[in-house]
Each structure stands twice: as C-alpha cells, then as structure tokens.
Amino acid sequence: MRLLDLGQKVAWSRPPLEQRRKRDVTLQISGRAATDIAASIRELVERGTLRPGDALPPVRALADRLGVNRNTAVAAYRQLTQAGVVVTRGRGGTHVADRAPVAQEGFAADSVLRDVATGNPDPELIPDPSAALTRMAGRPVLYGEPVIDPGLESWADEWLRGDLAPADLRLTITSGAADAVERLLAQALVRDDAVALEDPCFLTSIHTVNVGGYRAVPVPVDDEGMTVEGLRSALEQGVRAVVSTPRAQNPTGASLSDERAAALRGVLAEHPYVLVIEDDHFSMLSREPFHSLIGPDHKRWALVRSVSKFLGPDMCLAVTASDPDTADRLAMRLTPGTTWVSHLLQRLVLALVTDPGVLAGIAAAKAHYGERNDAFAARLSALGVPTSAGDGLNLWVPLPVPARDVSEQLMRRGWLARPGDAFAIADSPAASRLRLTVHDLSEPDADRLAADIAAAVRAAGGRLVQPEVG
Structure with a gap:
C-alpha cells in the first residue's frame, strides 16, 4: 500500500501533459x-x-x-x-492570435429554427430597382475619370453637409459602411493601436478591429449613447480612433441626445487629432434626430452613411464625408484594389433616392419598423418582461436571468435568438440581454414568441414582473 501511495504521489507531482507540451x-x-x-x-x-x-x-x-x-x-x-x-x-x-471565426450579422446557416436574430431589414420593404434601372443609362466611364458620379456627389453633399459642424469636407464613395470603417482605421492606425468601441458593440465593428490587429477599448453605452466618463477613460488610455453610432445603436437601439453629444464633443475637444468615425447606418429610417460627436474644430473625422438598410444589404454603397486629409488618405487606401465603386451602382442609388415613390416607401418602412418594435415591446411588458423599444431594426430585451439560459429554452420552443454577450467587449450587462429582430413577424407569431420568452424566463429560474394596473 505504501508503494502504491508513493507511486500515486510521484504521478500526481508530474506537470500536466499540456504544461509539458508548452514547456x-x-x-x-x-x-x-x-x-x-x-x-x-x-x-x-x-x-x-x-x-x-x-x-x-x-x-x-x-x-x-x-x-x-x-x-x-x-x-x-x-x-x-x-x-x-x-x-x-x-x-x-x-x-x-486566435483566428477562429467571429459572430456575424445575418441568417444562421443550416438552422431549422425560426430565426429572430438576423438583424435584417424586411425584404418586402426594400424598393424594387426595376424602374430605376431603365433610367440610369449613361456613357461608359473609363480609367482616370472622377471616381464619384457628379449627380450622386451633388445629392450626397446636401445629404451630409447640413449635419456637420466642420465647413471643410470632402466626399468618398466606398463599398458599404464596413468597407469605409475598415479603410479609415487602416489609413490612421498600425497594429496594436487602441480603438474606442461602444460596449455592447456592432458585430462588424468588433470583427474589423480584431482582424486589423487593433486593441478594442470598451466605452459603455446607456440610453443616450456613449457615456462621457467611458469616452474620457478611453482617451486617457491612449485610443487613436473612436467609432460611434450616433443613433439606432446596434444592438441597444440607443441614440445620442443633444446634451450627451455636446458633452462628448467637449471631451473630444481636448483630443482634436484622435480620428472620430460616426457610422450613421440607419440614417433615413431613424426616428431620432442626428446629433454629432464631431465639433467644428476637430481635425480628424469621418461621417459614414450607407444605403444598405433602406435600399437593401446588396446595395453595397456608402458615402463618407471627412476632413480633406482623411479623405486623401481614404482615397489612397482605395487605389491598390477597388479604386472606385461602380458608376452603374452609383447612378442606380441616385435614381432611387431621388424617386418620390421610393422616398415614400422609405418613410413607410421607417414607420413600420418603429411600430412593430413598439408593439412587441408592449407585448413583453404585459407578460412580465419589461421592455422599451429604442431605434433601429432590433429590440434589446433586458432579462432577470442570463440570456444564454433563455436562448437555450427558446431553442426548445423552436426559436433562434441571439444572446447579448455576443456583442460585448468587456464584462457588461449585455450578458442578461437578448437581441431580437421581430418586425417581420405576423401577429400570431409575435404573440407566440412573446409568450415563449416569458415561459423561457420562468424555466431559466427568472421571475416575471407583474405589470402595473391603471
């Protein structure tokens, strides 16, 4: 027995196999x-x-x-x-470095569950481009010509200039907002530079920073957007760029208030050469006014607006307004590859955004998304899961238990939902949030999903809140 004990002690004293491998x-x-x-x-x-x-x-x-x-x-x-x-x-x-794939927006592949985590616009509300295609003919564009279609440039200048304090700006066209943000960061940063990101954050922004080899510095988000103390702390940590969503923040739905934007501009005034990127992705569909972080004297800045939410994700085009130096650097980042966005696509976008019928459809879509999210939030609140709708395509649902526990219960009931920790950069309340895309549900399906969420909360050990009467 003593020999056995001694042998066990010798075995137990050996370094684990993984430790020996690393050594x-x-x-x-x-x-x-x-x-x-x-x-x-x-x-x-x-x-x-x-x-x-x-x-x-x-x-x-x-x-x-x-x-x-x-x-x-x-x-x-x-x-x-x-x-x-x-x-x-x-x-x-x-x-x-971990090169494992990260979560992305869109439908989940190969799932038999009803996907309410897509973040997609309603395909029924995306304008039909057929009529516009017949009106966009023009002469061929050759190498060396201006990269921005003159008609689109004129329209876009009016679209963006009125929302910006700096008077001196230039326009650049890229293949969507993510393309613009990636190139803006690449022209200003090197690997391991720090970037301030909202926390919780849009999945594509997290992915862009990770792939670029930058360091994400989280800035908490509340109902009014980026917090002042969070931004101040990030700047004290030496961030060289700030990426912000001024309205319809994804996933929270928060929008900057006028007061919050002014306070953030005050903090940034002490750091005029930090690159500030505003991704106003929801723009024409937003129910909230636009308030900018970019002050009149800020030196390095860019406002990005894509057309993907209101003209469709496949319409890969974004307009970026920026200071002249940043615009020159952004244009230089385009020259080795894309060089320019197809003028055919530019003309198609212009034909659509200047069509009164299309604009009326965009206004109807704006009302639809807001009304459907408001209605579903009211359903959840009535069932004991207090929820308020922000702006944007999604709902950010607070839960009394971990969201992953609730999402697992929902899977048993036939639903695929996205837990909030997928959007988190640091430890945050996002772990007890659920992001839902519900605007395309029928009334019966919306009723069933709301009831299933309440049941899932109970099954996960959470307590429902009795709605107030009167």
Missing part, C-alpha cells in the same frame, strides 16, 4: 536576432506546434534563455504583433 514548445524557439526569433515563433505557429491562445514566454525569460538582450526579444514580439501572429494582453502576457 517543450518554448524550448524550440531559437534565434539571436529579432527577425530570426520572430521567424522561429511564426514557424511553430504555422506548423501547429504553437496553438491559438498559447502563451509565449515572458520577454525577460525568453531573452535569458536565448542569451540575447531584452530589447531584442521585445522587437521580435513587436514584429509578430504587427503581423497579427500574436496579441498582447498587457499583464496577461503575449499569446498566439
């Missing part, structure tokens, strides 16, 4: 120059010897083992960070 991998890192050390680590990653999430040895420990100066190890890690091979987590150390 052995560390011993395989070689090189004397920074480039050689970086190449050695990159090869270990490419062979799968180092896996996503694996921690690299601390700089001092690696330098001591290789017999090199500490600055040499720092330079090697910096090269890997700039190449997107590793990520730094401050005191958490340096880790192999």
Whole structure:
C-alpha cells in the first residue's frame, strides 16, 4: 500500500501533459536576432506546434534563455504583433492570435429554427430597382475619370453637409459602411493601436478591429449613447480612433441626445487629432434626430452613411464625408484594389433616392419598423418582461436571468435568438440581454414568441414582473 501511495504521489507531482507540451514548445524557439526569433515563433505557429491562445514566454525569460538582450526579444514580439501572429494582453502576457471565426450579422446557416436574430431589414420593404434601372443609362466611364458620379456627389453633399459642424469636407464613395470603417482605421492606425468601441458593440465593428490587429477599448453605452466618463477613460488610455453610432445603436437601439453629444464633443475637444468615425447606418429610417460627436474644430473625422438598410444589404454603397486629409488618405487606401465603386451602382442609388415613390416607401418602412418594435415591446411588458423599444431594426430585451439560459429554452420552443454577450467587449450587462429582430413577424407569431420568452424566463429560474394596473 505504501508503494502504491508513493507511486500515486510521484504521478500526481508530474506537470500536466499540456504544461509539458508548452514547456517543450518554448524550448524550440531559437534565434539571436529579432527577425530570426520572430521567424522561429511564426514557424511553430504555422506548423501547429504553437496553438491559438498559447502563451509565449515572458520577454525577460525568453531573452535569458536565448542569451540575447531584452530589447531584442521585445522587437521580435513587436514584429509578430504587427503581423497579427500574436496579441498582447498587457499583464496577461503575449499569446498566439486566435483566428477562429467571429459572430456575424445575418441568417444562421443550416438552422431549422425560426430565426429572430438576423438583424435584417424586411425584404418586402426594400424598393424594387426595376424602374430605376431603365433610367440610369449613361456613357461608359473609363480609367482616370472622377471616381464619384457628379449627380450622386451633388445629392450626397446636401445629404451630409447640413449635419456637420466642420465647413471643410470632402466626399468618398466606398463599398458599404464596413468597407469605409475598415479603410479609415487602416489609413490612421498600425497594429496594436487602441480603438474606442461602444460596449455592447456592432458585430462588424468588433470583427474589423480584431482582424486589423487593433486593441478594442470598451466605452459603455446607456440610453443616450456613449457615456462621457467611458469616452474620457478611453482617451486617457491612449485610443487613436473612436467609432460611434450616433443613433439606432446596434444592438441597444440607443441614440445620442443633444446634451450627451455636446458633452462628448467637449471631451473630444481636448483630443482634436484622435480620428472620430460616426457610422450613421440607419440614417433615413431613424426616428431620432442626428446629433454629432464631431465639433467644428476637430481635425480628424469621418461621417459614414450607407444605403444598405433602406435600399437593401446588396446595395453595397456608402458615402463618407471627412476632413480633406482623411479623405486623401481614404482615397489612397482605395487605389491598390477597388479604386472606385461602380458608376452603374452609383447612378442606380441616385435614381432611387431621388424617386418620390421610393422616398415614400422609405418613410413607410421607417414607420413600420418603429411600430412593430413598439408593439412587441408592449407585448413583453404585459407578460412580465419589461421592455422599451429604442431605434433601429432590433429590440434589446433586458432579462432577470442570463440570456444564454433563455436562448437555450427558446431553442426548445423552436426559436433562434441571439444572446447579448455576443456583442460585448468587456464584462457588461449585455450578458442578461437578448437581441431580437421581430418586425417581420405576423401577429400570431409575435404573440407566440412573446409568450415563449416569458415561459423561457420562468424555466431559466427568472421571475416575471407583474405589470402595473391603471
């Protein structure tokens, strides 16, 4: 028995297999120059010897083992960070970058469940372009010609100029808002630069920052948009860019109030060279007035408005108004690849947004989304899940229990909903929120979903709130 006990103690004292693997991998890192050390680590990653999430040895420990100066190890890690091979987590150390796919907007693939998590506009409310297509003919556009269609440029200038304080602006056309934001960040930042993002945040913005190798600094969002203290804290942490949704914030539906926007402009006035990007994605469909973070004297800024929500996601076009220097840099980012957005698409957009019938349809869609979200929020509130509708295509539903528990219960009832933690950057109340896209539900389906949410909350151990009478 004593021999058995001794054997067990010896076995228990051995390092776990995973620890031994990481130690052995560390011993395989070689090189004397920074480039050689970086190449050695990159090869270990490419062979799968180092896996996503694996921690690299601390700089001092690696330098001591290789017999090199500490600055040499720092330079090697910096090269890997700039190449997107590793990520730094401050005191958490340096880790192999995780290239796992991130959540995206849109329908869930291969699901038999009724998807109420899409974030899509109603296809019945997207304008039919058939008539406009017959009116957009024009001469061919050749290399070297202006990249913006003159008619669209004139219309877009009027669309954006009235909402901006800076008088000196230039316009750029990109293949949608996400394309604009990605290129705006790329022309201003390098890997590991810090970017202030709303928390919770639009999924595409999170993805853009992750793929670019930037560091997301969360700024909490309340009912009036970005919080003043949150933005001030992000600026104190050295962010070089701020990405904000001034109205219909996705997923919360929050819109900047006039007072909040003024307070945020006051904070940004002390940091005039921080790039401020406003993504006004809902624009023509919004029920809220536009209030900007961009002050009259801010030096680096861009306001992006796409047409995807009111003309359809496949209409990949966005207009960006920005200061002249940012516009020049954005245009330069376009030259190696896209160069310009098709003039055929530009003319089609212009034909649609200047058609009185299409504009009337957009106004009707605006009313529809607001009314349907208001009605569903009232349904939930009446069933003991107090909910208020913000602006936008979605509802942000507060729950008394973790949203993942409720979403699992909803799956058993035939629904696919998206828990709020998918949109979170840091630990936040988003984990107890559910984002729903309900504007296309029939009345019976809306009644059934509301009842199933209330039942799912109870099944997950939550208590419903009795609605007030009178």
